[in-house]
Amino acid sequence: MKASTFQTLIVGLLCLAIAGLSGGLYNQYQHVAELQSTNTQYRQTLDTLQLDSSTLKDAQEKLQFALKDLKQMVDSGEQQANTLDPMLDQWAQEIQELRDGLAARANEVDMTALRARLEQVEQQLLDLRTQLSPPPPTPSAAKPKKTARPKPVPLSPPFSVLGVESRSGERFLAVAPPNSRSLMDVRLLHSGEQLGAWHLIVLELHSAIFAVAGQPDQNVHLP
Incomplete structure (x- = not known):
């Protein structure tokens, strides 16, 4: 190579x-x-x-x-x-x-309220008859001067109004003794019920109308 x-x-x-x-x-x-x-x-x-x-x-x-x-x-x-x-x-x-x-107390209250209302109607009827039928004046008697009827003084209710409560679509007025703070003392009044001598006639929007025997209807304002 x-x-x-x-x-x-x-x-x-x-x-x-x-x-x-x-x-x-x-x-x-x-x-x-x-x-x-x-x-x-x-x-x-x-x-x-x-x-x-x-x-x-x-x-x-x-x-x-x-x-x-x-x-x-x-x-x-x-x-x-x-x-x-x-x-x-x-x-x-x-x-x-x-x-x-x-x-x-429902039955007792209803009867008491009805009795009080009946007495009030009878008294109003008696007053109306007295006003419509004055005694005839005598010639010798001097014509009395017309005097204005005194305006009735509103009564103070023997209870405190707490307010209005609604139960099943119905309105009740809640009241209690003055200065009471216990729920045991609270009562619910329906139209037609009575507390003492005060009978609830109707519960209006801003006031409650009570009937008191021998007195004109009392208008109590709601709180």
Whole structure:
């Protein structure tokens, strides 16, 4: 073999070896670049997970505070309920006793109110007859001067008017003894019912009309 041919062969082999090494180095470079890219993605994912973990921790702490406040509100509500329940039971019992008392006295009250109303009508009829039939004047008697009839003075009711309550579409007048603060003393008067000598004739929008034996109708203003 000639020396020139051998040198050519050696140079060719070296070129092939260099080309192979270059290809291997290129492949290694690409692999390293892929690993770096993957590492960067992993770091970004890890940062995102750490951020999500921090956000979740903050949300957990806020939720714990909210649960603590809610527990305090529930405890406070239970204390208020324990305080209000006996009062509500007492009021319900007093209202039921009032209803029972009204039902027991209904017939007696109706008869008393009817009797008082009848006496008032008879008295008004008697007054009307007296006004329409004056005694004839005598010639010797001096003509009396006309005097104005005194205006009747309104009577003060023997009770305090608390207001008007509606039950099943009907209006009742709530009254109680003067200066009384107990629900046991409250009475509900319907039209036609009577409290003492005061008989409720009608319950108007802003006043209540009472009939009192021997007196004109009394107009009591509502609060």
